[in-house]
Amino acid sequence: MRKEKDLLGFMEIDENSYIGIQTRRALDNFKINYKKVNIEIIRAYAIVKKAAATANFKTGKLSEEKMNAIAKACDDIYAGKRDGDFLLPAMQGGAGTSINMNLNEVIANTALEYMGHKKGEYEKLHPLEDVNMSQSTNDTFPTAVKIAIIKILRELVEEVMALQSALQDKEHEFADVFKMGRTQLKDAVPISLGQEFGSYAEAISRDRWRLYKCEERIRQINMGGTAIGTGVGATLKYRFQVTEELRHLTGFGLARAENLIDATQNLDAFVEVSGIVKTLAVNLNKISSDLRLMDSGPNSGLSEIILPPLQAGSTIMPGKVNPVGPEFLKQIYYKVLGNDLVLTIGAADGNFELNPMLPIIADAMLENLEILRDGIRFFTHKVIAGIAANRERCREYLEKCWSMSSVFIEKLGYEKLTEILKESFKTGKTYRDIIVEKGLLSIDEIDKIISENTTGARS
Numbered sequence: 001m002r003k004e005k006d007l008l009g010f011m012e013i014d015e016n017s018y019i020g021i022q023t024r025r026a027l028d029n030f031k032i033n034y035k036k037v038n039i040e041i042i043r044a045y046a047i048v049k050k051a052a053a054t055a056n057f058k059t060g061k062l063s064e065e066k067m068n069a070i071a072k073a074c075d076d077i078y079a080g081k082r083d084g085d086f087l088l089p090a091m092q093g094g095a096g097t098s099i100n101m102n103l104n105e106v107i108a109n110t111a112l113e114y115m116g117h118k119k120g121e122y123e124k125l126h127p128l129e130d131v132n133m134s135q136s137t138n139d140t141f142p143t144a145v146k147i148a149i150i151k152i153l154r155e156l157v158e159e160v161m162a163l164q165s166a167l168q169d170k171e172h173e174f175a176d177v178f179k180m181g182r183t184q185l186k187d188a189v190p191i192s193l194g195q196e197f198g199s200y201a202e203a204i205s206r207d208r209w210r211l212y213k214c215e216e217r218i219r220q221i222n223m224g225g226t227a228i229g230t231g232v233g234a235t236l237k238y239r240f241q242v243t244e245e246l247r248h249l250t251g252f253g254l255a256r257a258e259n260l261i262d263a264t265q266n267l268d269a270f271v272e273v274s275g276i277v278k279t280l281a282v283n284l285n286k287i288s289s290d291l292r293l294m295d296s297g298p299n300s301g302l303s304e305i306i307l308p309p310l311q312a313g314s315t316i317m318p319g320k321v322n323p324v325g326p327e328f329l330k331q332i333y334y335k336v337l338g339n340d341l342v343l344t345i346g347a348a349d350g351n352f353e354l355n356p357m358l359p360i361i362a363d364a365m366l367e368n369l370e371i372l373r374d375g376i377r378f379f380t381h382k383v384i385a386g387i388a389a390n391r392e393r394c395r396e397y398l399e400k401c402w403s404m405s406s407v408f409i410e411k412l413g414y415e416k417l418t419e420i421l422k423e424s425f426k427t428g429k430t431y432r433d434i435i436v437e438k439g440l441l442s443i444d445e446i447d448k449i450i451s452e453n454t455t456g457a458r459s
Contacts, residue, residue: 002120018085018119020105020127026088026098034089037099037359038366042086043078044147045103048140048223049131050074051245056133059237065115066130073110082106090363095356096141104131134234134242136226138264138354143221143246145362149273150215150252152369159376160208160280166384167201170194178450179304179394180401187401190450193304193389200287207280214276219254221246222263228353229261267347267355270365277368278340284376285333288326291383295323303393308386325383332375339364398450399430407453412440 001012004021011021019027053070056062062070076082085106088098104127109119111131117124125131175194180187223246224239226232231239243256257263297303313322343364346357355361405417412420412435420438424431435441441449 002118004120013120015119018082018106018109019102020109020120022101022127023088023098023105026092026094026101030089030092030098032089032091034091035363037086037088037090038148038363039080039083039086040148040152040366041099041144041362042083042103043080044151045099045140045144046074046077046107047147047249048144048246049103049107050078051242051249052133052135052140052223053131054245055238055242058241059235061235061238062130062133066111066125069111069114069125070107070131072114073107076110077103077106082110090359092359093356094359095137095354096359096362097137099359100132100135100137100141101127104128107131134224134226134238136233138227139222139225139229139260142264142267142358143223145358145365146218146221147246147250147252147254148362149218149365149369150250152366152373153211153215153273156277156369156373156376157208157211159373159380160204160211163376163380163384164201164204164208166380167197167204170384170387171198171201174389177389177391177394178398180397189406190398190453193394196290200283200290203283203287204280207276207283210276210279214273217269217272219252220257220263220269221254222257222260224256225260225264229259229264231260261353265350265353265355267350267358267361270361271344271347274340274343274365274368277365277372278336280372281333281336281368284329284372284379288329288333288379291326291387292323295326302397303390304397306388306390307383310382325379329375329379332371335371336368339368399432405431407449408435408441408446411445411449416440 002015003010004013005011006021006025008025011024013020013024050071053062053067053074057064057067086102088102092098108122108125108127108131111125112119112121115124171194173194174197175192177193178190179193181189181191221243222229223242224231224234226234239256243254246252247254291305291307294302294304295307298306307323307325309321310324311321313320313324343361346361346364347355349355349357405421408417417431420431420434423429423434427434429437432446435446436443
């Protein structure tokens with residue numbers, strides 16, 4: 001065991017442990033059966049620490065030996081070699097201070113080994129004096145969170161693009177499948193199944209654009225602002241240098257916020273991005289609801305489409321297959337809405353120069369991005385790509401539906417159509433059959449009129 005000291009006193013730490021006294025106290029305090037800090041934050045934080053060490057070296061505050069050792073330690077963390085040392089729960093007090101100290105201690109002890117020293121020999125390289133030089137939790141943690149968000153956001157955009165493409169493929173595949181349109185779940189006028197999928201693709205296209213643009217909102221970072229944005233403890237040269245190092249290490253278009261105090265205390269950018277992500281979830285839920293209804297049956301429901309069978313649907317009803325794909329997306333939608341509410345309340349509860357609720361805000365934001373990314377990937381490849389049209393059922397509803405007859409008014413007139421519909425109701429024949437029997441229109445003419453009235457909605 002090794003003995004470490006902080007402002008509260010002494011504590012014995014396992015001599016083989018890379019964490020130190022600050023992390024141990026946090027683990028003892030925040031004992032909750034909850035998920036750990038998102039590993040993407042840890043990886044992004046390692047980048048931040050490496051950038052800070054490099055900037056401190058280039059501005060003459062940190063020796064080259066220490067800078068190199070810290071950089072190697074950060075590389076190990078980014079590569080996942082130290083994942084087992086980051087066990088703090090995502091929900092915690094302290095505005096992320098425990099997470100920062102966890103990084104500082106693991107980096108320091110790893111760096112000490114690279115320098116040929118033992119863990120805990122902080123007189124050689126210190127978690128705060130060296131690893132945390134020119135920094136505060138209040139500028140490094142938000143920066144790490146934003147880097148993590150940008151990474152996952154870009155991955156989400158890729159999946160949204162793939163979904164849009166898959167929906168457009170179905171738009172073309174189903175262009176000649178005519179069916180009844182519905183308003184308020186009641187029969188309306190005809191539409192093609194392709195047009196319905198085209199409208200889904202259009203909505204997802206808007207989501208794609210919104211997500212692409214919203215990255216601009218979180219590229220502004222407050223590195224160099226330290227505790228409250230005034231930059232105490234950080235030189236002006238460092239403030240500019242560390243941002244440049246972060247741009248280089250991440251490849252992201254990060255920029256130092258014009259007002260570091262504002263960027264430290266206000267988290268409205270997270271709320272804005274969350275709102276855009278929530279909008280995507282809303283569109284996915286609507287599409288999923290439509291697919292469940294169109295797939296319902298097969299004998300007592302609509303059964304206009306056939307969703308790909310993914311698994312058996314019942315332990316007591318043989319042959320039953322459930323629409324688990326759309327149901328999965330709908331549950332992701334519920335979770336996104338809940339996280340958005342948590343995030344919004346958290347962002348509203350900042351006081352004066354800092355919002356201490358950033359740990360739960362970051363967790364909610366990243367969880368939404370990740371479950372949407374993974375859910376959309378599943379939805380695209382296992383659901384949308386395998387959807388088939390039940391052409392016979394679509395035509396059957398089209399021929400039976402009286403409201404469909406409105407497309408023949410120009411050819412047959414209102415009074416003639418009324419007589420035809422009365423006869424259809426009395427005999428059970430479709431109005432289509434009656435029109436053909438009476439010699440009013442041929443089958444080809446009927447199909448042509450239907451086609452003409454279900455085109456032109458999308459150029």
